[in-house]
Every structure is written in C-alpha cells, then in structure tokens.
Amino acid sequence: MMEPRRLHEESTSDLERALLNAGATYRCSSGARMKTLAALGLAGSAALSAGAIGVSATSLLTKWGWPKLLLTVAAIGAVTAVPLGYYVWHRHNSHLAYTAVTATVAKSNGPETFALQSENSQLSVPTQPAVAAAEVGNDVKSAPSPRVETKPETPTSALSEELTALDGARSLLAQGDASGALSRLDAYNKSFPRGRLQLEGEVLRIDALMKSGQTDLAKKRAQAFLSKHPNSVLASRVKGLL
Amino acid sequence: MTLPLIHASEQQTPRGPAIRLLPSPIKTATLRQVVSSREKDERLRGMVDKHIDFVARVLRNAGTPEAEVDDDLQRTFITAAKRMNDIRHGAEKSFLLQIALRVAAHARRTIARRREVQTEDPPDLVESFATPEQLTDQRQARLMLDRVLDQMDADLRTIFVLHEFEEMNMSEIADVLEIPRGTVASRLRRARLEFRERVIALQGPHRPR
Structure with a gap:
C-alpha cells in the first residue's frame, strides 16, 4: 500500500494551504507551559531553566x-x-x-x-x-x-506622630477602653486627615466599634473597607474581626 | 540509578563481622524511593519540554477549543504523570498522543452537549472569511480550519490531523489507534475528500476559476 503525499505538498489551492499551515504551526503559549509544570508540581527553579527562558x-x-x-x-x-x-x-x-x-x-x-x-x-x-x-x-x-x-515637618516626625496617636488608641483598646480608643481615633483623623496610616486607623476603628457593641456600624465599615481594599494586607485582619 | 544491595555487615573480618557502614534496608528503600521520584520528575519534565507543543497541537486540531487548551494540556500531562510506570522509555510521545486524543474527544463531546443546550448556531464563516486578503491571516485561517474540522466525523478528523499535521505515516497511525492499516488508508482518503469539499464550499463566490 503506497503512502500518500501530504495534502500540503500536492495542493494547488491557497486557502487549503493556508488552513493546513494554520493547523501544522500551532504552538502552545509559554504561559500554558508554566501552568502545566505548576500543575505537575515541577514549577520550581529548574522549570525556569535557561532553555525555557530562552x-x-x-x-x-x-x-x-x-x-x-x-x-x-x-x-x-x-x-x-x-x-x-x-x-x-x-x-x-x-x-x-x-x-x-x-x-x-x-x-x-x-x-x-x-x-x-x-x-x-x-x-x-x-x-x-x-x-x-x-x-x-x-x-x-x-x-x-x-x-x-x-x-x-519632616516625614519621619509626622509618621512617628501618627504612630504615637494610633498606639495610644491601640493600648486603650487593649485595656478594654473601646470608647476611649474611638475618641483617640477621632482625634487622629482630625490631626491627620490625609495620614499615611489611615487604613491602619480604620482597622482599629472597626475593632473598637465591635468591642464597644456597635456591631452593625462595625460590619458596615468592614464591608466598605473590604470592597475598597480587597487586596490589602489588612483585609485578612478585617475579615478576622467580623 | 541502581543502588548497591550488599551490606557491609555480611562481610567477615579477622576481628569479627564488619561494622555496618551502609544504610539499613529501610533507609535504602527510602533513598531508592527519593531517587525514583526524582527520576520520574526529570522524565516528566523532559516529556513536557519535548512534547508540549505536539500535545497542544493535537488537542487543538482534534477538537479542544482554544480557550480550553491550557486546561486540557494539564489534564493530559497529569494523566501521564499518574501512569509514568506504564510508559515505556522511548514511547512517551505515542503515550501522550493517546491520552491527548481521549482528552480532545471528551472536549468535543462537551461542546456537542453545550450546543444542544444553546440552540444558537455559531456564525457562518463562509461569507465573512472568503476574501483573498483574509487568507493570509493566521488567526482567521485557524477559525476557518476549526470550522472545516468541526464538520468532519471524529474518526476521519483524527486520522486527517495525525497524517496532515503531525506527518505520521499510516502504519504509525494504525499502531496508535489500534486499527488495521487498510482502515487508516480508507478513512484518510475520505477525510481528504471531505476537507477539500469543505474548503471549496468556504471559498464560495470568491473561488478561483
């Protein structure tokens, strides 16, 4: 039985050749390769071998x-x-x-x-x-x-003042004085309306609200925080508070 | 790698039995497992490096949609990894091919089921892709090829793909699919005929005379 020639070799149609070429030249992406290696548990350093990188x-x-x-x-x-x-x-x-x-x-x-x-x-x-x-x-x-x-007004002193203010609130909260902590946090927000530790302050506020019995407000603020900063490192802390 | 099985304690010295220098049988077995696991990993990595494009091409041409090629690639290699002990050295490619064909067949069945649910047919490509300028576009060529291959019977499609795209000869195809060579030849003839007819149909009014 004779082996037939490939269609690509004997075809005279441009379209046929184009389609056959499309089928024969398909390659997987480098992303697919990495995903496959990862799925196999082989995506370590060796997976990024010089050859692969090349x-x-x-x-x-x-x-x-x-x-x-x-x-x-x-x-x-x-x-x-x-x-x-x-x-x-x-x-x-x-x-x-x-x-x-x-x-x-x-x-x-x-x-x-x-x-x-x-x-x-x-x-x-x-x-x-x-x-x-x-x-x-x-x-x-x-x-x-x-x-x-x-x-x-150096950045260091401003930041350290922010830290001091928040530490005060945190220590009050740790002592069980949630309303005192909330007052400190209000003062912090007034002093540093655009402070660099605002997110930290908000997490403390959620905690203080929870501990002071204002659960609904705390949950509301927590949900707002999570929707606004879902990828923040503090998000897990907020989730833990709920 | 073969580890020595002789233990030093079995050798006699003038002062009595030798001190056990080699690891205990349990430790040796653990070490052998580690080595074996490492060898498997290396072999598997080699299979991925060498055959991933081949597997991806077979999957794609045999009916896996573009969006699912990544997942099906993983399925194929994970299946191969689970059966590493069954794969003969030197037969990795054909083993992967058999798995890939099965995975692609599953993908085709899934698509068929989806189409039964979704009554809407895919847009007709004949009119929209038939101008000569579009023939040079690889992406559009791919879409057209999908259209042609999707209309083929699964058995014909597999043989067509293996012969035309993977350049396998009829004996190799017969071995992989475990069917007689004569059956491969007749299916290939029919597949090529169908392919040509469908490509002519695609060209429609722009068909060169």
Whole structure:
C-alpha cells in the first residue's frame, strides 16, 4: 500500500494551504507551559531553566518585536523603582530615627554609653520598630534642641506622630477602653486627615466599634473597607474581626 | 540509578563481622524511593519540554477549543504523570498522543452537549472569511480550519490531523489507534475528500476559476 503525499505538498489551492499551515504551526503559549509544570508540581527553579527562558524570550521577541519588549522592560523598571526608592528612603529614615533614640537614651546614661551605642547602632536592628519609632516622637519632642521643639515637618516626625496617636488608641483598646480608643481615633483623623496610616486607623476603628457593641456600624465599615481594599494586607485582619 | 544491595555487615573480618557502614534496608528503600521520584520528575519534565507543543497541537486540531487548551494540556500531562510506570522509555510521545486524543474527544463531546443546550448556531464563516486578503491571516485561517474540522466525523478528523499535521505515516497511525492499516488508508482518503469539499464550499463566490 503506497503512502500518500501530504495534502500540503500536492495542493494547488491557497486557502487549503493556508488552513493546513494554520493547523501544522500551532504552538502552545509559554504561559500554558508554566501552568502545566505548576500543575505537575515541577514549577520550581529548574522549570525556569535557561532553555525555557530562552524559548520564552524568543517567542516573546517574535510575538512582540523589539520596541514593545523594550517598552515593557522600561515599564517594569519604573514600577520596581518606586517601591525600591521608598524602601531606601524608609531604611534611611528609620536608621536616623533609631540613632536619635539611642542618642537620647545614651545621653541620659552618660557619654561612655553614648559612644558605645553610636558604634553599635549601625549593626543592631531594633526588635520593635513601631515602638522605637513611637518613642522617637516622644523623645524628640522632649529633647532640648530648639529645632525639635518647633515641631519640624519632616516625614519621619509626622509618621512617628501618627504612630504615637494610633498606639495610644491601640493600648486603650487593649485595656478594654473601646470608647476611649474611638475618641483617640477621632482625634487622629482630625490631626491627620490625609495620614499615611489611615487604613491602619480604620482597622482599629472597626475593632473598637465591635468591642464597644456597635456591631452593625462595625460590619458596615468592614464591608466598605473590604470592597475598597480587597487586596490589602489588612483585609485578612478585617475579615478576622467580623 | 541502581543502588548497591550488599551490606557491609555480611562481610567477615579477622576481628569479627564488619561494622555496618551502609544504610539499613529501610533507609535504602527510602533513598531508592527519593531517587525514583526524582527520576520520574526529570522524565516528566523532559516529556513536557519535548512534547508540549505536539500535545497542544493535537488537542487543538482534534477538537479542544482554544480557550480550553491550557486546561486540557494539564489534564493530559497529569494523566501521564499518574501512569509514568506504564510508559515505556522511548514511547512517551505515542503515550501522550493517546491520552491527548481521549482528552480532545471528551472536549468535543462537551461542546456537542453545550450546543444542544444553546440552540444558537455559531456564525457562518463562509461569507465573512472568503476574501483573498483574509487568507493570509493566521488567526482567521485557524477559525476557518476549526470550522472545516468541526464538520468532519471524529474518526476521519483524527486520522486527517495525525497524517496532515503531525506527518505520521499510516502504519504509525494504525499502531496508535489500534486499527488495521487498510482502515487508516480508507478513512484518510475520505477525510481528504471531505476537507477539500469543505474548503471549496468556504471559498464560495470568491473561488478561483
């Protein structure tokens, strides 16, 4: 029995050839490959082997072309630069804040301790950054420097004041004084209408409302929070409160 | 990988039995399981790397809709992973092909059931896709191919796909489908005839004379 030739080889119709070509050149996407490996439990580091990356890169290049690919890389760079910049800024500020704390404590302990702690401050990491930062606000206010007394509007001091206000509300709530906590939160909202810890404050408020017996209002606010910030890291906390 | 089964404790020395240097049989068995599992993973990964495009193409051409290819790819490879011990070395491709054909057949049946529920027919492609300019468009060619293949009988379609797109010869197809070679030849003839007739029908008034 003779083996017939492929239709693609013997066809004279453009349409036939186009259709046969479409069928023969179908390829799965790199996403499908990754999903399959993940489904098989093989999507570890080895799944992103050089070969696989090479294949993906080649297919992307073919699909998108150089200009689109460069634009995508630039966009990814821009997106990662923002949080990275914030992280560097935050690190710098928290380091300054921590140095201020150790300096304040050391001054009260004498010059020898100050020298020792100044050396260590670069190596040691504060175990409770929130508390340390809150202390910074208090210590900086009580420090003898005239500049500090004039309440400078630096981001660090504003943030630490926010933290202090919220910590006050939190400690009252922990002591069972839910209405006191709510008053503190009202004061916080007044002082920092566009504060950076507004979401944290809202979660505390929901908690305080629940504990003060205003369950309906708490649920209402919680649902509003969840619908507005479904992907927030605080969302799980809010869900836990309900 | 074959692990040694001889234990040092079985060897005698002038001072008595040798200290057991090798792991106990239980530990050896565990180690063998780990190695075996790793080997399986490597083999499976190799199958994915080597055959995923082939499997995707078979699924797509045999009737899996585009939107479901990803899921059916996973189904195919998961089934293969469960039966790794049954796959002969060197026969991975044909094993995957058999699974993919079954998965695609299931997809076709699901579509048929959906069509029974949804009375609305898909839009007729004949008029909208028949201009010569559109012939060069791969995506539209794909849609037209789907239309042609969907109208074929499942048995004819499978043989047509394997012969025309996967370039398998009639003996290979006969082996995979476990049918006589003569049956493959006659079905292939009919499939090609149907394909050509349907493509001519697609061309409609724009058909070159």
